[in-house]
Amino acid sequence: MEYRLGYKKQVCKKIMTNYNKKLSLERCKKYRKRILEISKNVSALHFGGSFSCTEIMEVIYNYFLKSKIEKDCFILSKGHSSIIQYVILEEKGILKKKQLDMYCKKGGFLGVHPDRGNPGINASTGSLGHGLGMVAGEAIAERSSKNVIYSVLSDGELQEGSTWEAAILIGAMKIKNIVIVIDNNNLQSLEETSKSHPNLYPIKKKFQNFGWSSVDCNGHNSEEIYKKIKYRDKSKPLALIAKTIKGYPVSYMMNEPIWHYRSPDKKDYIKAMKEIEEK
Numbered sequence: 001m002e003y004r005l006g007y008k009k010q011v012c013k014k015i016m017t018n019y020n021k022k023l024s025l026e027r028c029k030k031y032r033k034r035i036l037e038i039s040k041n042v043s044a045l046h047f048g049g050s051f052s053c054t055e056i057m058e059v060i061y062n063y064f065l066k067s068k069i070e071k072d073c074f075i076l077s078k079g080h081s082s083i084i085q086y087v088i089l090e091e092k093g094i095l096k097k098k099q100l101d102m103y104c105k106k107g108g109f110l111g112v113h114p115d116r117g118n119p120g121i122n123a124s125t126g127s128l129g130h131g132l133g134m135v136a137g138e139a140i141a142e143r144s145s146k147n148v149i150y151s152v153l154s155d156g157e158l159q160e161g162s163t164w165e166a167a168i169l170i171g172a173m174k175i176k177n178i179v180i181v182i183d184n185n186n187l188q189s190l191e192e193t194s195k196s197h198p199n200l201y202p203i204k205k206k207f208q209n210f211g212w213s214s215v216d217c218n219g220h221n222s223e224e225i226y227k228k229i230k231y232r233d234k235s236k237p238l239a240l241i242a243k244t245i246k247g248y249p250v251s252y253m254m255n256e257p258i259w260h261y262r263s264p265d266k267k268d269y270i271k272a273m274k275e276i277e278e279k
């Protein structure tokens with residue numbers, strides 16, 4: 001019995017050493033600062049939705065998509081937040097700095113939305129509601145392998161009927177190699193999602209009714225996101241409902257619809273850099 005307990009302890013220790021809080025925090029700072037830097041080159045950027053899913057993206061890419069094959073198993077359904085995916089792909093060496101410096105510029109190939117065929121991009125998204133259908137197809141194709149398909153969706157995207165068609169299909173076909181995270185920031189481009197579509201809530205219950213495992217989490221706590229994915233019920237697809245704040249952690253961006261798509265002036269830029277650094 002003692003041996004078994006000792007063994008368990010060793011295993012748990014090994015699993016938890018995979019997660020590194022300090023590194024995760026540093027990476028999130030780095031990603032957000034790089035997005036700010038890129039914003040100096042363009043008239044506007046999708047700050048709000050990219051900052052709200054930074055911790056989610058950091059966890060998926062750094063703890064779950066480790067090999068080259070696994071990196072192909074990700075679909076950013078909320079394609080308007082492509083800039084956070086681009087900065088991570090740059091950090092991984094999949095995109096080059098000079099390519100990202102040309103973001104949304106004449107002669108560059110990286111646009112506002114991800115395009116399949118660009119380095120590290122597995123699906124063209126941006127027309128909201130299409131991601132989960134593609135996830136279903138990819139997951140069916142990968143059923144015989146051990147590959148899990150990961151995706152990040154927006155909460156506004158849950159208004160699209162196609163999202164629910166895919167959710168019902170995935171549940172009915174018991175496609176279990178799927179992990180999706182809903183960036184639940186309660187804002188779409190112009191208003192609160194809970195006001196425009198109050199019957200969406202509770203989101204978790206809806207996925208559960210369709211045969212998914214679904215749990216809530218704090219979408220700015222990378223350790224919690226990591227644990228909820230790592231220790232998920234692997235007999236079902238997972239829908240993680242991550243509570244986030246649009247524009248987090250920049251004070252003047254948070255929960256402000258205008259920061260859905262905008263670039264800061266010099267004063268705002270300095271303030272954002274300072275607040276991200278101090279977080």
Ligand SMILES: [Mg+2]
Binds near residue numbers: 155187193
């Ligand atoms: Mg939203």
